[in-house]
Amino acid sequence: MKMIRSPRRARGFTLVELLVVIAIIGVLVGLLLPAVQAAREAARRMQCTNNLKQWTLAAHNYADSNKEFFPVAANPDVRKVENGRTYRRISWPTELWPYVEQTNLYDRYDFNLHFYQNPNIDTYRIDVPGYNCPSDVGPVTQDQSDPYWRVMGNYVTNMGNTHLHQNAADQQIFTGAPFGVGHAYRMANITDGLSNTACFSEIIIATPNSVADNRGDILNNEGSPGFMSILTPNSSSPDQCRRCGPGTTDPNNNLYRTVPCAVVGNNTEYQIAARSRHPGGVIVSMCDGSVRFVSETVNQNAWTAALSGRGGESEMLP
């Protein structure tokens, strides 16, 4: 009996069929992976948004129990400010500690001493949840061999349309802000309305584990306690600091793309733009407690209007 070949094809898959299946699976995974990464970034962004909201609510609670004054954002020396109190060198998180459940730190802080003196400096070495945006490097400190090292952070106060310290030209155009160096402003000073005026935003820690760059040193009154509207968010134009980390001043260096910097000789030329690692823009909290994402393509007028406290502008953030 002769064997008759079956006309049916052999059972199993051909090489081409297998390759097609593998290719399809590959494509699907390729589509899915960026989506997973995007979901992770979305979660980090949400956490970052929450931190900003907490600081804004803390500022509100502080104002409620301090005759409607916002805390002093940074005090440069021994100075009596508008709320009647005399401060030494200090930055804004200190007075907000009791309102973010850090009463223990607050109780250890001696307001009759500068922040860098004992025992105060120890309180600036403790990482408070809410200093850091998870999209950036996370909790870091400065170089711990430095005698005055502190923890670093991402959140900064709105100091309006002028430099960290105002020069003569700045004083002609200053349109108010909730926070300032050597000043404590009242909610009533924000005549543009709390919902139209920014309170907090974020910056990128330029040089973690180092004292080479001011940006991220939020606990120092001469570090980066605030941000200004001189540049729009994530601007390609450099921040102007007293100290810039290696690479941040070099257009050929990768750091320059995210944290461009130029060194200046005076604090009256010192200014920092809002910057973040979120794709496309920065998160900003308004003084009414709402938090929003602002695109890095926002126009200069709208950005200046959002940061000014009494500019009377009609522009709104898009």
Add this chain to the structure above:
Amino acid sequence: MLHKTSLLAAGLGLLLATGCGDTRNELTVSGTVTVNGEPIENGTISFVAADGVAATGGGVIKDGSYTAFVAPGRKKVVVLGNKAVGEEPLYQGVPDSPTQTTYQTITPTKYNAAHLTPLTAEISENQEGLDFELTGDPPSAQELAG
């Protein structure tokens, strides 16, 4: 069959390769900046939209030249330049303090404020040789102190 498969794969590959670009449509401009004929050692240049309806871009100035990324349109140009003049201790009154370079401003005050600057530029395409010549005295102590 094979032909169809490769066509499909190529199509999907193309789809994946097209990513997202930078959201800012900024042009690249470059040139030199001098004060009274001297190149600026160190500084910044910013291009602020004259009508205010664009994001602000710019770049660093190094040894007299700059490369900036700027959205198109009519611009007010803000320049701050300084030069290194020595070293000072990082912490005053601390023995063995690390030092930092001291800088002195060489650009007149009017160039460092968007509401005062006389410099303008029209940016419509990538551009080289967009040079600026500044004149005047460095800012006085009162102007800096405020």
